[in-house]
Structure formats: C-alpha cells, structure tokens
Amino acid sequence: MSWDKSGDPRILRRWFGDMEVKKHIYTMGIAGEIFMKNLKDKGVITGSRCDECEVIFVPPRSFCEYCFSELTVYEELEPKGYIETFTIVYEDYHGERLEKPLIIALIALPNAVGGIIHYIREVEPEDVYIDMEVEAVLKPRDERAGNLSDILYFKPT
Amino acid sequence: MKMNINLKNRVAIVGAGLTLFRRRLKETPKELAWAAAKMALESAGLELSDVDAVVIGTAPDAFDGIHMKGEYLADGSGGTGKPVMRVYVGGGTGVFTPIAGWWHVASGLFDVVLAVAEEKMSPAMPHPQSVFAHIWDPIIERPIGPNLIWIFALEMHRYMYKYNIKKEDIARVSVKNKRNALDHPAAQLGAKITVEDVLNSEMLVYPVQRLDISPVSDGAAAVVMVSEHIARRITDSPVWVEGVGWSLDTVHWTGRDLAYPKYVECAARMAYKMAGITNPAREIDVAEVYDPFDYKELHHMEGLMLARKGEAPILTREGITERDGDLPINPSGGLLGVGNPIAAAGMMKVTEIYWQLRGEAGKRQVKKPVYTGLAQAWGDLMQVGTVIVLRAG
C-alpha cells in the first residue's frame, strides 16, 4: 500500500446514527389470526391438520411445508402439553442476576409438530424435568388481547 | 468481460404464480410466498416432491422487519430440507432470482428449481420510506437528509435536460401502464388517467409528481425452472431462458452519467450475447422494463438498446410501446400499475413475459405475434441491472 494508516484518534472518526424505522406491525396471517382469536375467545390452543402427511401443526399454519397442501382444517386443543426441552435463565438482558431464576420451555402438544415457547412457573428449577406435563395459566378472558401473552405461563398439571 | 456461453443445460420456465399486489395484505410473508409458489407448481403440473432446489429473492429485511428473511421464507417457498439460497440485489432482485434459478439448472446441478420472490413492505412504520434511508452512505449522504425520491428526481431531471425531454412525454408512460394494469388480476393501481392528471398530481420533488411513482405494496411471485428433458416431458410450450445478464455500477453515484443507465446496457449486452441477439430493437418482440418511476421505463429502454439515447419518449408518444404497437413495453401494467412489492414486482415482469410468449395473457396479450421477450429490473443505489431474455418454445 502506498499510504500510511493513521491511528490517531483525533483523526479517526466515528459517526453515530440509528435505524429510523419506528416500529414494525406484523399481521398474524391467515392461520395466526385463527390461533390468536381462539386463544382470546375460547382459551384454547389451535392447530391445523394435514391429512396428506397425517400431522397437526401447532401453532397452526395455512399450508403444509412438507407436501405444500393448503390447510383448512383447524383443531382446537386443550392448552396442555409436556415439556419437550427447557432452560433456566439466571441473568437478565443486561447481565444482572435475576432474583428468581426463570424457566423457559418448549411445550409440545401430543402428536403435534411444533410447540409453544413459554415460561414455566409454580415449580422450582430443580424440580423441572423433560416430559413433565404442564398446562397453561391464562389471563382472565376480558384481559386477553389476542397475543401470546394471553397465556401467563405454564404450570405442572 | 469473458463469458462461457456453451452451457451444459438449456433451461425452461414451465410454470408461474402470483398473489394479489396490495398496499397491505393480511397474509404473513411466508403465506404469500406459499400462495405464489403453489400456483406456479400447479400450473406446471408438478408437486413439491419434484422440486430439487429453491431460490428465494427478497429485498431489505427491514421492510418485513424480519432478519434472515430467506430462511424465514424457506418453508413457504418449498425449501424445507432442500438446497435453498436467497439472492438480493435491491430492486434488481426480482429478475436476479430467476437468473440464479437459471444457473442452478444450466450448470447441470438440478433439474427442477422453484424461484420465489416476496416482499411485504407494509410492516415498516411510520412509512417504508424510512427503510430506504439506509441505502445511502451514513456519513457523507444521510446527514443531508435524503428522501429516496430526491435521487430519482436528480437522475430524471438530468435525463430530461440532456435530451430535452418534456414532462408530458414522460407522463405518457404512467398513463399507459396504469391503463394496461386494468387487465391484470394482481393489479393495485390500474386506472384510466390522462397526461393532465399526471401533470396536475401533487408535486413531490420537481420533476417527480405523485402519479410518476409506483406504490408501496405487499405481494409475491414465483416461477418453476426446469432442464430441457423435463420441459419436453411436461409441456408442449416451454418458455426457454435464452440469455441472462447482470451488472453493477459503482456506488459513487454522484460521479456517474445520470442520463444513461450504463449498468443496464452492460447487463443487456451479456444477455444478448448469450441469446445471440445482435439487433435488440428488432429482435425483442415484447419487453417488461423496470418502471418504479415513469421516466425509468424510458431510461431503461435506452439502456436495453430498444431505443436510441433520448428517443424512448418519441417511441412512447408515437404509440409504439402500446400493447398494439410494434414494441409493446410493460403490457402487464408494470410497477406503476400492478404495484411494487420490490422483489415480487421484478419477478411479476418475468411471469408476464412467460404468459405473453405462451399466448396466455388474455386481454393483456399483445397484438403482434411474439417469440422473444425480455424482462429487466434495476435497483440498489441506481446501480444494478438484471436482464433475462426468454423465447417461446
């Protein structure tokens, strides 16, 4: 190279800026809307069935990614399942120690593809185990807004 | 540039699909991708299990607000468990996606490739415009506070100045395309308007007015690309990919000739060479030319050498680019009429040429018999050209 690099901090500059997108609004889509409506109105978890592949997707999808069929059969399931896997979180976003560890689990529903990621409460971290049966604790109906926070957490059945 | 034009496999398009193009659609991005991909596969008489590989095209992640957009779209694009790649060259993406699909097949690597393009711009708030703010140099250009329309207005005005073009001759493009779009089932902005309507529409950044610009849209498009032996087996009317070309100019746009899109010419020369085209104005029967702004159709016709420099407005004024003219341009209605979900809009142009060459465009079918067609897209910081030449089988 024919030029010398400057390492002088009085010369090397930084420029500050941000991403000006204020926010994003995401639609739930065809299947997602049904899932959220049913959660809000009926307190159930909804799946969609592909007869071709003999699977139920939870949360539901409007198409099957395996055979590409359109899925139009929705099934309302009890908000119950079992822990497929879990992790225990001891620190918050900023690395501060949490007062009480948080249990995060992938909750699978019987015979369904997929599952729901949520908190597990009303149990001590040392007592959680894979395959533990759990059920959803929902917000009261009139406080539900049609999003995943309508489920407060899952607890052992 | 040296290029090998003796490629292993001939490639055909054998199916195409689209969703509606609208300002706001309820479907998730992957649901849109699925709808277009499913339609394309069904029209080809193929199933997902026939697909060897998937190519996905989608523009900045910040529109949909989802990072790893290609991966996110993969299941809706038929990519689960398959070789999948995402391509992205700004506004040029929609034509670059089938170009990437083409090399997947031409190389001999795969026989059946699904090429899917999707864009959902509506999630970005308060306006997708804020996403565009990030295409400029953050230190030298963004502090000036550019609006995307500024740089196109700068380019448009230089073009008008250099060739002494009147605004009404540019406005005709918008009138033609919005009228053509009335016959397109995906169209967002098909309309019967006059040159006066364009000239009287809100002045945004002189010389750009509201009716000079394509809208913000959600939508998806897809094509199925196969090798010759598959094409011969499944259809009597394959549409052959005869040539592809792409080219990128420098990002330092302020030092460029703004009156002429050299990068489009470079891309076109590559595609023409491959297709054996020596006189494009005579040999191309119908073209879908990228038209996010009305002047861009003219600019690009010249870059594609379909018109001499500064003369595309004359061809337009004389009606040559109408559907019943000698060189129909944007019979679909283009981005100005059908809409501009970025990557999907470019791919929509490819689907239109596919249908035109098969004689399946219904009321949109151009009057003259057509054998060779072209689709072109453009993007990034006004610097990329992507061109595909198709021929009826």
Add this chain to the structure above:
Amino acid sequence: MDEKVRLKGTPIKRFDETITVERSSTAKYAWTAGQAISRFLVELKKGKLIGRRCNKCRRILIPPRMYCESCFRATDEWIYVEPIGTVNTAVVSYITTTREKLEKPLIIAVIEIEGTGGSGLFHYLEGVNPEDVINRKVFGMRVKAVWKPEAEREGSINDIKYFVPITGGEEK
C-alpha cells in the same frame, strides 16, 4: 394467466382489521469513518475540501477513498481542491425526508467539483429559485460552497451549509 384469474391475497385497509403484534427496533450504530472519510471530515471542520488523487486515471476522488475503484489500486496522495463546481443536476423538493410537506421548498443538487475529473457532491443549493431549476437554467451553473461559521463546524458534510451561484465577475 388472463385477466379473469382470481389470485390469493387478503387485502386490508387498516391493520386493526386483523390481529397484529408490534415491535419497535432500537438499533443504534456507530460507523467508523475509516482513513479517507475521517480525514475528509477533519478537513471539512477546517473549512477545506480534500480529495485523494489516483495517479493512474488522474481523477481526484471526492469523497476521498484510499483505493481507486476503477484502477483497483491504492490512491496516491491527498490534495486540496477549491469548493467550487458546476451543477450536474438539481431538483426542488416540496417534501421532507419523511414525506411531510415543506413550507419552503428545498433545492438539492449534484455538484461536479471542478478539476476532479467527475467527482460529484450531493448537497443543498441556495440562491436560486425553483423556477431556475424548472426552466433548467441551473444546469451547468458555477457554484461555490458556503461554510458554517468555524465555531459551529463539527466535522460533518453539513459544515458546508449549501452551495450558491458564483455571480458574474466574482473570482474564486
């Protein structure tokens, strides 16, 4: 596909017609300016315009870069240039960056800096009327940079307030 085909897609006029979720993005960035642009910014603060010369193609690159993208070699030397140029193209903006209506229209131009062999700067133009832009009188006009007062400069492209026409007889 003819005009009668019914395509999939569910248009909505407003987001409250369906269930949505909102997230705000708070990504903040610190871009390093690098060798060339750092020096460029430092010089702007001093009220000077500096470029890098490529001795092969003889261009002076502004904004400067440490490499010439045409010759694909390192550029050779720093060189000050007069902040004077000609208008390559100009437009009148009636809207802000975020598309709100402007009270007083803004003129934006690409200014080809003299003696650089084609380097352009993207900046504001003052002292011309929108009519001068619309009737194309502005093309080719010689213009010069107007600097912010020294105390207000911060090492930014905005240390140049705008460019103005060089009136008849005026020398640089």
